[in-house]
Amino acid sequence: MSDVPTVDDLERAVDEALARGDATAAAHAIAMAWPHHVDLHPRRIRDLYDRVPPAAWEDDAWLVSGLAATYRGTSETDRRASLPYRSAVDLLLTADPPPAPIVRAAVLVHRAAGDRRVGRLAEARASLAEARRILDTERGAPLSVRISLQATLALQDGLVLAHLGAFTAARDELRTAEALAERHLVRTDRLECRGALAYVAYCLGEIEEARELVGRARELLSGAGSGPELARSGFRAPAEIAAALIAVDETR
Incomplete structure (x- = not known):
């Protein structure tokens, strides 16, 4: 787009x-x-x-x-x-x-x-x-x-x-x-989609897939067309929730 x-x-x-x-x-x-x-x-x-x-x-x-x-x-x-x-x-x-x-x-x-x-x-x-x-x-x-x-x-x-x-x-x-x-899809939707996939992968026990999807979601924050509004938006939330869940698991 x-x-x-x-x-x-x-x-x-x-x-x-x-x-x-x-x-x-x-x-x-x-x-x-x-x-x-x-x-x-x-x-x-x-x-x-x-x-x-x-x-x-x-x-x-x-x-x-x-x-x-x-x-x-x-x-x-x-x-x-x-x-x-x-x-x-x-x-x-x-x-x-x-x-x-x-x-x-x-x-x-x-x-x-x-x-x-x-x-x-x-x-x-x-x-x-x-x-x-x-x-x-x-x-x-x-x-x-x-x-x-x-x-x-x-x-x-x-x-x-x-x-x-x-x-x-x-x-x-x-x-x-x-x-x-x-x-x-517009960039906000792409970010939310990848983050949601990461969260769903975590919930289904696919931890490595979830980790990879978090990384791919974060790539959208620095790509062409991104900006501070995107980084501060709620569309980032699913990826960061998945990342937090993965991090908690790694400390157990």
Whole structure:
């Protein structure tokens, strides 16, 4: 995903479009890039929405989902702030005509990520199941979009299963996500995926595999496109939890 604009590039693109008086182009720039930056730069993404006239994005389920995602942190304030946007997305998903099925699937996958982070595992699983059904039956999506969504879906499903203690099933999903990660997952998701694989490997007694995966996860912290925000983020947590468990075992 080396061709993804940085958040600075995105801000410039939005400002340039607005300077031309093209709010539609500004909204399109946000639509294409928000999944890549919303987890590490939620306030900056939110600020971009504030710059663009609401008429350019407020009837678009994908764009409203992006704004909702800026509030998908774990704090009580974020959870409360996200609720009106979630309701707005629900209304847009039932509009007549409805969004394209692939848009619905994408919205559901991102909703599942937000639900999982605040412990709403049943809701996350329901969203992922519907998204999987869409991806398995709808033919209209471009292949690259379909595969990227399947990679993200596999990651989120694997993380939910890990939370539930279904480690073998979680490993299967996470391995699928990891196999597609380099081309189809954003860096935050790649870090969380490798860390979760390390944690699951530890839980299944595969200590050397867990150790190797911790190392591979940490490599992402120093690679191209990483930065201090990634190193400080919660996406690092699964790898560091696995590392701590391995270290405790080694002292026994």
